[in-house]
Amino acid sequence: MDPLSITASGAGLISLGITLAGGLINYSKAYQSRESDLARLTQHAKELESFLKVIENRNDRLQSSSTDVIDSLQGCRDACNACLQDFKALNTKYINSQPSRGLKGRSRSLMLKLRYPFDKEQFDGLRSQLHEFYVELSAHFQLINLDVTQNLRSEAISEFTRVVSVVDSVGDRLQSTISNTEYVVVSTIRGGVDQLKSAFEQTIQTTENNVSSRMDTSLRHVSDRFETGQEKQTTDIIFERRITIILELQYSRLTRDFRIHPTLSIRATVPRDSPAFKVITQASRTLRSAETTQRDAESMIQSCLTDLRHIFEDGKGWPADVDEYGSNLLHKLLYGLIEMGVPINEGNMHHHLCLRILNHLVQGLLEKNATLLDITNDYLCQIVFYTRIADLYETLGCTEFLLHVVARSKSDVAFMLRTDPSVIYERTKRDHTPLHLAVGWPGGLQVLIELGGSAIQSLLDAEDVFGTTALEYAIKMGDADSVKQLMQLDPEIEEYWAFYFLSGLSDRAQAESIAHTIAQSLALRRTKLLQFAKGNLSMRTIRNLGVRDDELLDAKAFDVANALRQQKLQIPVAYDVVQPGSVYHHHSLTALTAEKLFEAGFRLTNTEISGYTPVMTKWGDEYPEFIELIRWFEDHGADVHAPIPTLLEDRRVNPNANGLQPVYPALHFIMHEIGSSSRGILSRDITQEQLRYIRKLLSDRTTDPCLCYCTAKGCTSALKFINGHDPLYSWLWYDNIIEFFGLALSVGDETGAVLDCIRFWTFNRLGMKHTCCEYSPHRELGNVLEHGLLKLMHPDEVAEIREEDRHLAKQLGDLMEEFGRKFRELRWPPTQFMKEYWRPRMKEVEEERNELSVDEKHRIEEIGVVLDES
Ligand SMILES: [Zn+2]
Ligand SMILES: [Zn+2]
Numbered sequence: 001m002d003p004l005s006i007t008a009s010g011a012g013l014i015s016l017g018i019t020l021a022g023g024l025i026n027y028s029k030a031y032q033s034r035e036s037d038l039a040r041l042t043q044h045a046k047e048l049e050s051f052l053k054v055i056e057n058r059n060d061r062l063q064s065s066s067t068d069v070i071d072s073l074q075g076c077r078d079a080c081n082a083c084l085q086d087f088k089a090l091n092t093k094y095i096n097s098q099p100s101r102g103l104k105g106r107s108r109s110l111m112l113k114l115r116y117p118f119d120k121e122q123f124d125g126l127r128s129q130l131h132e133f134y135v136e137l138s139a140h141f142q143l144i145n146l147d148v149t150q151n152l153r154s155e156a157i158s159e160f161t162r163v164v165s166v167v168d169s170v171g172d173r174l175q176s177t178i179s180n181t182e183y184v185v186v187s188t189i190r191g192g193v194d195q196l197k198s199a200f201e202q203t204i205q206t207t208e209n210n211v212s213s214r215m216d217t218s219l220r221h222v223s224d225r226f227e228t229g230q231e232k233q234t235t236d237i238i239f240e241r242r243i244t245i246i247l248e249l250q251y252s253r254l255t256r257d258f259r260i261h262p263t264l265s266i267r268a269t270v271p272r273d274s275p276a277f278k279v280i281t282q283a284s285r286t287l288r289s290a291e292t293t294q295r296d297a298e299s300m301i302q303s304c305l306t307d308l309r310h311i312f313e314d315g316k317g318w319p320a321d322v323d324e325y326g327s328n329l330l331h332k333l334l335y336g337l338i339e340m341g342v343p344i345n346e347g348n349m350h351h352h353l354c355l356r357i358l359n360h361l362v363q364g365l366l367e368k369n370a371t372l373l374d375i376t377n378d379y380l381c382q383i384v385f386y387t388r389i390a391d392l393y394e395t396l397g398c399t400e401f402l403l404h405v406v407a408r409s410k411s412d413v414a415f416m417l418r419t420d421p422s423v424i425y426e427r428t429k430r431d432h433t434p435l436h437l438a439v440g441w442p443g444g445l446q447v448l449i450e451l452g453g454s455a456i457q458s459l460l461d462a463e464d465v466f467g468t469t470a471l472e473y474a475i476k477m478g479d480a481d482s483v484k485q486l487m488q489l490d491p492e493i494e495e496y497w498a499f500y501f502l503s504g505l506s507d508r509a510q511a512e513s514i515a516h517t518i519a520q521s522l523a524l525r526r527t528k529l530l531q532f533a534k535g536n537l538s539m540r541t542i543r544n545l546g547v548r549d550d551e552l553l554d555a556k557a558f559d560v561a562n563a564l565r566q567q568k569l570q571i572p573v574a575y576d577v578v579q580p581g582s583v584y585h586h587h588s589l590t591a592l593t594a595e596k597l598f599e600a601g602f603r604l605t606n607t608e609i610s611g612y613t614p615v616m617t618k619w620g621d622e623y624p625e626f627i628e629l630i631r632w633f634e635d636h637g638a639d640v641h642a643p644i645p646t647l648l649e650d651r652r653v654n655p656n657a658n659g660l661q662p663v664y665p666a667l668h669f670i671m672h673e674i675g676s677s678s679r680g681i682l683s684r685d686i687t688q689e690q691l692r693y694i695r696k697l698l699s700d701r702t703t704d705p706c707l708c709y710c711t712a713k714g715c716t717s718a719l720k721f722i723n724g725h726d727p728l729y730s731w732l733w734y735d736n737i738i739e740f741f742g743l744a745l746s747v748g749d750e751t752g753a754v755l756d757c758i759r760f761w762t763f764n765r766l767g768m769k770h771t772c773c774e775y776s777p778h779r780e781l782g783n784v785l786e787h788g789l790l791k792l793m794h795p796d797e798v799a800e801i802r803e804e805d806r807h808l809a810k811q812l813g814d815l816m817e818e819f820g821r822k823f824r825e826l827r828w829p830p831t832q833f834m835k836e837y838w839r840p841r842m843k844e845v846e847e848e849r850n851e852l853s854v855d856e857k858h859r860i861e862e863i864g865v866v867l868d869e870s
Pocket of ligand 2: 704705706714715772773774
């Protein structure tokens with residue numbers, strides 16, 4: 001069946017269902033029996049009937065909040081199901097009924113038996129009808145789309161109404177026929193269903209014809225109007241309109257009543273460069289530009305709104321249009337805010353201006369009936385929280401109480417909480433608690449905390465549908481005050497996540513203040529955990545765990561918590577969130593958070609967990625912040641040369657036999673991370689101090705036990721820096737890297753770092769294969785402990801590859817001798833040397849190799865082999 005007719009016949013089905021239920025009741029009455037099964041069946045049928053009547057009685061006077069149609073139809077289906085079950089039971093009973101003992105019972109049973117064959121047909125008919133109704137009802141769970149032009153909105157509504165009235169009148173006729181005689185019930189229903197079907201089919205056919213002919217006309221009309229130069233074929237996509245007909249069953253909490261009303265929404269899927277989207281993209285771009293002045297921005301916003309109005313009026317767009325990815329104009333605007341770097345709580349003036357203007361634009365779109373289709377992630381939530389536009393909050397689905405929180409009405413919030421304390425448990429459609437919505441409103445949070453009572457503690461750790469708690473929103477939005485208020489309540493936050501969210505904050509003052517709060521509260525929790533342990537564990541156990549009295553509980557916290565758990569002791573939730581390792585092992589630390597932790601009394605910057613120190617568990621993602629972090633670690637006692645642990649099976653190579661250093665230093669891993677995050681570009685943001693530090697690291701000559709032709713005597717830090725670049729893109733960044741070296745190192749290359757690189761590139765250019773160390777993709781301590789950090793090749797494989805590349809290695813050696821000599825002789829900057837000497841020379845080498853193959857070809861031909869020229 002056509003999807004439109006499925007939905008449209010929903011109303012018809014309901015009246016058909018009522019009829020059926022009426023038939024069932026009459027059927028049961030006909031027996032004049034008090035038998036409980038029949039009574040129950042009658043009861044179910046009555047329930048089904050009244051349920052369907054309630055749905056049918058639409059009451060337009062009631063304003064109510066919407067609930068899902070599926071839920072209500074589900075109830076209807078359940079009632080149906082119960083009826084079916086009882087029918088089945090009844091059937092079985094009639095067939096198998098045993099003679100009763102008493103005379104009265106026997107005669108009744110005999111009467112039923114005699115009567116059964118006469119009633120069987122009617123019985124079966126009703127059962128199959130009920131089953132059919134059940135099946136059709138299930139089919140109505142689907143909602144549908146039809147392509148049509150926007151002009152068809154009213155057309156479709158009237159068609160829909162017509163369908164509904166046809167269905168209703170058929171239903172009425174059925175109803176009156178049935179009440180006359182019960183024996184006609186079955187045949188009338190059958191006839192009615194057929195009639196209904198054909199009536200639907202006819203009406204739907206007409207609607208479809210209307211829709212398609214109207215669409216053709218509109219499309220022709222539209223493409224005629226289309227600006228010259230624009231491709232006609234795109235018009236098909238732009239004006240592919242979708243009509244969504246939704247039978248929306250609304251349930252009102254206040255009146256406890258149901259109503260159904262058809263909602264029609266028109267939404268088009270348009271390409272991202274369609275007119276309205278272009279206007280919005282352009283507006284966002286202008287606002288993002290640092291050169292935009294306030295006046296520019298204001299005049300831009302005016303013209304933007306005017307353009308949008310024209311576009312909507314001309315039918316070239318619609319406020320609810322979506323692009324291929326399901327984003328509408330409002331989403332586009334809000335994502336624009338994210339790109340600008342909101343949270344902008346304490347942001348600079350430019351951001352404030354953007355926020356104000358975007359608010360204006362959002363309002364403009366809302367006035368034209370645009371809706372925020374959906375909130376798909378917590379970034380959008382942050383924006384919605386920030387813009388503080390009531391219409392956007394509608395998307396969240398707030399209750400009356402939550403709306404007061406959103407509107408920041410302290411007196412209303414307090415009043416409602418005092419009147420009915422249970423409102424504190426209310427949540428939005430997206431599971432936001434009042435605490436989530438009050439982030440950024442310290443006064444409001446205070447009221448909630450004071451009047452919310454014991455409920456607050458449970459709301460503290462409540463997550464919304466995106467898995468984000470109120471505290472996490474506060475951190476992400478950079479709201480230091482809210483963080484402080486919420487942290488005081490001892491929420492169950494893993495500091496690991498707190499640090500992770502913090503690393504995303506662009507505003508330094510906000511980040512500093514929040515990092516301070518988190519570090520201090522972490523220190524306090526650790527002190528409390530230790531006190532709790534001292535109160536519950538023996539002194540000997542504590543001593544054996546290696547806990548020291550004069551130190552803040554750090555790397556041992558995990559063992560202490562485990563010891564408590566072994567004693568079956570319930571650790572207070574807030575200090576139970578402990579991970580293995582020192583706080584400095586967290587992989588998403590920044591120099592700022594590290595400093596705050598140090599200030600709070602944590603000192604274990606160089607502590608080992610199974611040989612892994614904190615500098616070995618870091619992502620180098622953020623550059624140059626990562627350099628700053630490593631510098632901080634070195635300044636605070638971390639050893640960047642600490643050996644990275646090797647797995648047992650990797651300890652087969654005897655480095656001493658090859659005259660190599662025995663350990664793989666952490667520094668190489670650090671350089672690998674700097675290499676991969678910098679992409680060879682010396683950032684403009686880098687300070688002179690950071691540059692000096694990079695120079696120091698690049699010039700470090702510590703080597704490792706790697707046997708690879710890319711190095712002369714084990715890997716060096718410069719080599720690992722280049723190695724950090726994805727080999728697939730290393731040629732893309734090649735010029736950058738040389739420039740980086742040129743800037744970072746002195747011309748003379750006293751340390752040999754530049755020659756290391758030249759060797760590496762020559763090795764690559766000759767097409768040789770690496771056998772040196774690599775790193776696993778894990779950085780989080782737990783994973784590193786499980787999978788290891790170093791990835792080493794099996795010694796047999798190393799030997800095999802080195803044997804294969806033996807001849808190329810000889811050529812590499814010769815070339816390196818030449819490049820070394822020339823580099824020292826010419827004393828050119830690395831960039832110039834690579835460009836003017838190395839490149840032409842390598843080209844020559846490649847040509848020689850090609851000639852060599854021509855030579856080989858001759859020799860092959862000499863021995864009588866005919867080579868196919870094609
Ligand atoms: Zn290598
Ligand atoms: Zn290595």
